[in-house]
Amino acid sequence: MKQHSPEELAYLRRGVExxxxxQFYKDPKFPFLPSLGITHILHGFDTGEVSLGLLHMWWxxxxxxxxxxxxxxxxxxxNALEAVALAKIIEPKSYDLVxxxxxxxxxxxxxxxxxxxxxxxxxxxxxxxxxSKHFLWN
Numbered sequence: 732m733k734q735h736s737p738e739e740l741a742y743l744r745r746g747v748e749x750x751x752x753x754q755f756y757k758d759p760k761f762p763f764l765p766s767l768g769i770t771h772i773l774h775g776f777d778t779g780e781v782s783l784g785l786l787h788m789w790w791x792x793x794x795x796x797x798x799x800x801x802x803x804x805x806x807x808x809x810n811a812l813e814a815v816a817l818a819k820i821i822e823p824k825s826y827d828l829v830x831x832x833x834x835x836x837x838x839x840x841x842x843x844x845x846x847x848x849x850x851x852x853x854x855x856x857x858x859x860x861x862x863s864k865h866f867l868w869n
Contacts, residue, residue: 733783744783744807747776751786752803764800765790771821772803773814783807785814788823 735743751774755761764770770790776783785808793802808814 740783744786747783748786748805748807755803756789763791764852773818774813784809785811787814787817 742764755772760767772788773785774788775785786805787808788805789803792800801806
């Protein structure tokens with residue numbers, strides 16, 4: 732893996748962060764993230780040859796209450812262990828993971844059952860149509 736001088740690394744990080752922010756701000760869901768409880772973004776930048784580290788962006792409400800793109804502060808993390816520790820700290824604790832997974836399983840099972848019922852109905856309809864083709868209607 733290629734090593735860059737601190738100046739080169741800072742220059743590359745600024746450029747990558749600007750590009751990331753541009754795409755981030757264009758996303759239709761961007762203005763709604765804080766209201767959905769998403770106030771931290773962690774994104775790693777590693778090409779295999781060059782590792783720029785992990786970009787941590789977090790939303791800070793403005794004192795006036797007005798929301799700007801500038802409300803998103805940022806920092807770069809070099810150490811993967813530091814990033815994991817940060818992720819554990821900022822992970823939302825407002826949900827029960829077991830209940831969430833169970834709810835997803837139930838919904839997937841309901842969707843599968845509905846799909847199966849639809850297939851059976853379509854098959855029965857096709858069978859009835861075939862029978863009616865061979866029926867003499869006077």
